[in-house]
Amino acid sequence: MEESLKPFLLLSDAVIITDINHRILDVNKTYEDITGYSREQILGFRAGILKTRLTSESTYHEMHKALNQLLSWSGVFVNKKRNGELWHSSISITPFLINGDTYYVGVFRELEHLQEGIYIAEGRRSGIQAALLKVLAISCEIRDPAIEEHLTRVQQLTGQLIHAHNERLQLGLSQDYIQSIIHASIMHDIGKSGVPEGILYKPGPLTSYERIIIEMHPLIGVDILEKINAELDDDFFKEELNVAKNIILSHHEKWDGSGYPHQLKANDIPFEARIVSVVDVYDALTSRRPYKEIWDKQKAIGFLREHQGTFFDPAIIDTFVQIV
Incomplete structure (x- = not known):
């Protein structure tokens, strides 16, 4: 192996050095300790000896694309140790062209051993958040057998609307914020779980007293x-729950200040609540409810x-x- 690469083996992180065909030329002591493979056992094997199906093919594709262009690449792998245990690692791979030969130096950091927190891949984190918020929302409104369909439609249409509005007006909303709105939209009516069924599903007009009770649900x-x-007390859901609070509390506010519970006006109404308000009303109008028949799409749009x-x-x- 090229002598000039050996100083990399002195790093405290795990280090692997391969040739252009990804065959292992050397590893350091930290790499041996993490993987359970001794240097002698692993030299000459391809680096994929640790590979699992839990790392997406797109990750490997992007890695090979960058390295073939002699560009550095960073990503996250889910690999397998010699004893079969999985380990998640953040890796940076840098190509070196020395005397006409190409070498790759990979520096790993085992995410399980970070001093604080836990690593979860972004896609998986987003999926977990969405699933748990959906379960919470449905659990709070379990009395209505059609509620899951309504919540799902509201969430899907919220996603379409927020993306279209962001693009049309060039708002520059971050993808994290957009996803938080989509995830949290499904929680908009969880407060109805505290409203008596006789009022919630009453087929006729509400009395003034019943209206007051309904308007308490935010x-x-x-x-x-x-x-x-308070029970979670964790940053994992922090953004989603903050956005959900705005949606739950303010999606019945109206632009002119005639809504409830706080008679907010115009831009004082949180943006996410204004988005969900439109979607929720449209879906309510175009769905059958105990107190109304289904409106067709054009009539609902006319109302909006x-x-x-x-x-x-x-x-x-x-x-x-x-x-629409």
């Missing part, structure tokens, strides 16, 4: 959410247009009409 929902948040600038954010209505 406050009930926030109380439920804060109890969940009629209340554009009074009930709803005018710019969001413009975007919504485009996508």
Whole structure:
């Protein structure tokens, strides 16, 4: 092996050096300790000896694409130790062209041994958050057998609307914020679990007293959410729960200040609540409810247009009409 590469083996992180065909030329002591393979056992084997199917093919594709262009690459692998245990590692691989030969130096850091926290791949983290928030939402509204379909439609249409609105107005919203809105939208009506069924599913008009009880459900929902948040006490859901709180509390506020529970007006209403408000009303109008028949799409859009600038954010209505 090229002598000039040997100083890399002195690093405290795990180090592997391979040739252009990814055959192992040398490893350091940390690599031996983590993987359970001694240097003598592993020299000459291809680096893929540790490979598992838990690392996506797209990760390997991007790695090979970069290295073939003699570019450095960084990513996360899920590999297998000699004893069969899995280990998650952040790796940086750097190509070196020396005297006409190409070498790759890989520096690993075992994520399980970080001093604080736990590593979860971004896609998996997002999936876990979405699934758990959906379970929480359905659990809070289990009395209604059709609620899962409504929640799923609201979530899907929220995703379409937020992406379209962000693109149309060039808002520059971060993908994390967008995903938080989509995930949290499914929680919008969890407070209805505290409303008596006789009021919630009443086929006729509500009395003034019943209306007051219905209009308490955002406050009930926030109380439920804060109890969940206190039990979790973890950054894992922090962004989603903050956004969910805004949606739960304010998705019945109206642009002109005539909504509830706090009569917020215009841009004082959180953006995520204004988005979900439009979607929720549209889905309610185009679905069968105990107190109404299904409206067709054009009638529902007409209602949104009629209340554009009074009930709803005018710019969001413009975007919504485009996508439906």
